[in-house]
Amino acid sequence: MGFANIAANNGWSMAFLGISIVMTGLIVLSLAISQIHKLVAFWERRQAKAAQAPAPVVEPEIESPAPALSGQCPINLDELADLYQPLTEPLGAPFELKELYRVAGESDLPHPHITIRCFREAGLLTMESEGLFSWKR
Amino acid sequence: MGFANIAANNGWSMAFLGISIVMTGLIVLSLAISQIHKLVAFWERRQAKAAQAPAPVVEPEIESPAPALSGQCPINLDELADLYQPLTEPLGAPFELKELYRVAGESDLPHPHITIRCFREAGLLTMESEGLFSWKR
Amino acid sequence: MGFANIAANNGWSMAFLGISIVMTGLIVLSLAISQIHKLVAFWERRQAKAAQAPAPVVEPEIESPAPALSGQCPINLDELADLYQPLTEPLGAPFELKELYRVAGESDLPHPHITIRCFREAGLLTMESEGLFSWKR
Amino acid sequence: MYELLISFLTNTGYYFISQDFRYVLMILVGLLFLYLGIAKKYEPLLLVPIAFGIVVGNIPFFKGFGLGIYEANSVFHYLYFGVTTGLYPSIVFLGLGAMTDFSSLLAQPKLMLLGAAAQMGVFFTLLGALALDFLPKEAASIAIIGGADGPTSIFLTAKLAPHLIGPIAIAAYSYMALIPVIQPPIMRLLTTRQERRIRMDEPREVAKTERMIFPILGVLLCCLLAPTALPLLGMLFLGNILKESGVVERLAKTARSAIIDTATVFLGFCVGMSTQADVFLTEKSLLIFCLGALAFSLATASGVIFAKIMNLFLRKKINPLLGASGVSAVPGSAREVHLMGQHEDPGNYLLMHAMACNSSGVIGSAIAAGVLWSFMM
Amino acid sequence: MYELLISFLTNTGYYFISQDFRYVLMILVGLLFLYLGIAKKYEPLLLVPIAFGIVVGNIPFFKGFGLGIYEANSVFHYLYFGVTTGLYPSIVFLGLGAMTDFSSLLAQPKLMLLGAAAQMGVFFTLLGALALDFLPKEAASIAIIGGADGPTSIFLTAKLAPHLIGPIAIAAYSYMALIPVIQPPIMRLLTTRQERRIRMDEPREVAKTERMIFPILGVLLCCLLAPTALPLLGMLFLGNILKESGVVERLAKTARSAIIDTATVFLGFCVGMSTQADVFLTEKSLLIFCLGALAFSLATASGVIFAKIMNLFLRKKINPLLGASGVSAVPGSAREVHLMGQHEDPGNYLLMHAMACNSSGVIGSAIAAGVLWSFMM
Amino acid sequence: MYELLISFLTNTGYYFISQDFRYVLMILVGLLFLYLGIAKKYEPLLLVPIAFGIVVGNIPFFKGFGLGIYEANSVFHYLYFGVTTGLYPSIVFLGLGAMTDFSSLLAQPKLMLLGAAAQMGVFFTLLGALALDFLPKEAASIAIIGGADGPTSIFLTAKLAPHLIGPIAIAAYSYMALIPVIQPPIMRLLTTRQERRIRMDEPREVAKTERMIFPILGVLLCCLLAPTALPLLGMLFLGNILKESGVVERLAKTARSAIIDTATVFLGFCVGMSTQADVFLTEKSLLIFCLGALAFSLATASGVIFAKIMNLFLRKKINPLLGASGVSAVPGSAREVHLMGQHEDPGNYLLMHAMACNSSGVIGSAIAAGVLWSFMM
């Protein structure tokens, strides 16, 4: 019991060493993170320099990994809707989906079936009543 | 090492047979799915025919399994709110909940307690200040 | 087979006792819950009495445990935005973030860096184009 | 090459099916269940995973390969572990607690008796199963089908008669899906038109504090009486206090979405897979199906009759149809009761009251399961 | 019939309670904790599941039946597995990493020292526990209570002294909930009014890249020094890089919602259940509670005093109250520090700074746990 | 004290690193992968957890302590259990099924052949690996890298050659991330400009019922042929029917969010951790990397060439670039195909068609894995 027990179990060493190690660990980490922003600044300067060099070939917007998880819908649904919505104006609202397919086909828009299904899944196009649809944007 | 090893381990057979099986599998599946839409069309024709027969007794809207999971709230909350909201007009806004109970009771609307709690949970009815409520639709 | 088998396996006792126990359990529970509201009423009366005594020191709004989980953002972001938004009016829209920092600093608002980051994370402040921001409230 | 081809061919499912047509039969059962779940919308949350599990579980394969649900070290065996240990049912109860609102039960405590009465069906079926020469532990597992609670049935069977999990679970879920077929005739037979037209009072509003105290009182009173109900009721009321305390909403939300959904998918799928034709299609399974139907019918009848007996003593009568919803089978039976009430009197709203009986039926059958388990000790 | 009735009655919880009133005592403790969690809102995310677990875990039952958390093959035993293996604490750290923003720590690296200083309380308590005749592994597990990190305490205890998980976890969580009671007097005692009024500079803005580099640097520097901290810090920084990388937001979102919530519910509930009166109510548990209070107080004091020592050397003084938030106990202690700062000077905003100390306290006690574990090798 | 200090120091990661520099090498590899995942956005959902796992897994520690992924009773070992049993891959397939829309495949069944053709790469690589003296089970595990499906590779390797999980998984994921580097030259080499400009017809719209029937037909036809594909395809089609049935949307939603995310984080992280330098850096691993590159290239080439062969017989030609997306590697290869198609003719939209091939490639390589497994029986 008491101090004897501490000493017998190496307690003083453990306590002293333990505190020292935790301190060392966090001091090293705090020194390191106090230097990160210099590293970052250096890195960004280098990149800025690189950016002044002629720009590499711009990759098309499809590069984004988003479609991986959002199924097979085009990413730029909103832009596509900008193309589709005017087509339906002559049809009035609500209109039949069949009509939308027809005008999309006439205008030679790519992938009308999939695009229109995506509109519906994204809630841009909603069913008003049996078979009649309208835009919801 | 090399070809001897492949032969000793039955490699050629495995490769040839493996490719054949995978091919067979996907060819069969692709043939099958190319026939699905015919099956579906046939099915739908049959159903369309059945639909021309006198319609069976229409089941009430509560048939939907939705309430199972959305607790004990009525499904057509929005419609119910259409019934309740006019009652509160004479009360001005915001009004006391107690008043709403009273007018609901006077109008003999079913389940006012539960319905009103559901309104609150669904955010249709919100507390403005201590004890005073208003519609948020 | 049959009744002999039931008796041999203590069936009658199990059935009778089983029903009795389930009944007992739910009767006791139903009696208990039929008394809860009295308990609650008693409790509330006591609390109401206590409330008539002079109110204890009001704890500041930060007492809420919310910040625990919503990171390190101030809770009253909307109020803070009320302070910040007028500052940007002279800047027009969209404005540069740097400008917002400057005017916030000039007005001596606390924690501009963190607050502004929080605005952006909460979507109150959005990037229009490269480096140009506007409010979205 | 030739040997390899032959060896492959004799390990295809086609070969095994040609040897044992019972697999085809079970696959057809699976497809039928899928149809009921998807097209008829009979309890799809249960039926769709189970039905697909039946189809997948009856694609036959070479045993000893580590593929099937009954083979150690297979993926399906590890998933099935949650069934055989009773983990999934307990976890489902956690989610159930986090989504159940006991308000209408709290407002009308006497409806709780109907949830108890329906459990009589369980004990009557126990007698029937014993009479048909089932061993006591098997009989208890079969009887609990009358509780009309899938997870409870699976839990008790996993503890008492794990070899019967397949047929008992399938029977329990089938009859839950068939509630609209089983209950109405019994309800109509046992009640007069006058009784079916009885209107119930609007339940009083229930204070937040009451709802908060209920799970504590519930777990104490039920589990001090039948501690064996702890794995089910402990979790049910844990979920409920997460919901009602109002201070840990994020935990309650996860419990009633991600947690219960995950347990539901795996529970249903594994139970479906456990119906491998070679272990499932036995005379016992057939008997279990018959006894299951009996259990459901007896439970429904017990509830209705008990309600009528209660009415002898009550000044303000209760609608005896509500007795039928004491079997739980959330929320199928509540729907049937409500529909039949409205059929007789379109102004009769029984849904809230029926759901009160439903939730007390869940508690009742969990206690019944605990009692049966402790009897078999 | 009579024997069955007697056998049933002697297996009810009521019977066992009548034999051993300690269960009632523990249930009352559970109810008290529930009250603190729900009505007083003391760390409800921790206290509510734990408190309900205490209630459920102290409903007594016949042992040898496969019901209790300490009995093989019970549902609760399988859930408890996540505690005894250290899985839940690690998973909680994953979620914690995915929800922690280290920005203010990155802006003020010197505050990290306060998170380290508070760990002195851990090692002082180690001495105390050894002096009270605890075995070294027990003493280490008790000492880590001073780290004020529930998951860390549970993790280390699971590795070193699994038989003490119950009391140590309960002590750790109780004192974390009691932060508003324990810390303020110590803070007030050790600081002058002048010191408490010290204002801190607005931290600079931290670039996205810095926040992205931090988890990598953190895991390397901390775990190369103390590899035994890997199960905690590896997961913490994994969560943080999921958050900060910005390219796997869906993973980070799931980590900080479904994953951490699930682990939190089961961790809390199981820890609560582990307080079964017959194994929990021992003299040792009482001693552990005393040492736990000591640990918390020493940690708070160490942090404050160390801040004052730092001020001797710093030109721009730091507010020594911040030292108290080095114990972590996220975010309770940060709140106390902030409130006390505002009490002296309403314009003094210490919250951000205090949370920086909090997060470094999390890292600090994980390292301390690793060091203690490796000492006991 | 001195002994304790020495003992501590010789157990730091710094000490072990000084003894064996291979850990540094692997940590650098991890950092490179992190860079590719975060800055270059190469399949970050896979690369970020794996890369951080590589870093964490290569912080060396004293063995025999219960810390590392290969040591029984460690937290990481329990998490790794989901890899070695094949549980995570199966669960990932469940989520994948719940997020995949097979419409464009259903509209153009002939594209399914391209997903089959790409699997030739698998079997050619099998020959190569056998020729290089790998044991048959090892060779099969290596060959499946050509399937370009992380979970499938891990699953088969866990069943056939668990000691190779690390290198095979890393090779599979590396090459999937390197798709933009590997595939374009091969595609360009094997096709003429004329062929690359072939436009595909807009696929017809697919009825809901068709999409609902597909998972049933798929699981029956594929798994009756190769029952060993059940753990992967059973789960894939289960997820898909949850999605397409439309009546269990809440289950499908959880499957494609919480469930798959959780499995993805743990799968990636554990696979990364399994690359501990002392077991990973062997000559075999190097060979596996070479064979993996070969497998990917052969699979790409097989797909393209097979498409050209199909064109000999088809009236309405298909764009042979689509053959390259038969390797799956969802959705990397579909992107490459689409980009190359647009490069030649900006009005050429191949994405939908390529994703059809992708999804059939997933099915194809799961069958290939099943076939290889059954050959090794």
Ligand code: NA
């Ligand atoms: Na029931």
Ligand code: NA
């Ligand atoms: Na700490």
Ligand code: NA
């Ligand atoms: Na593939």
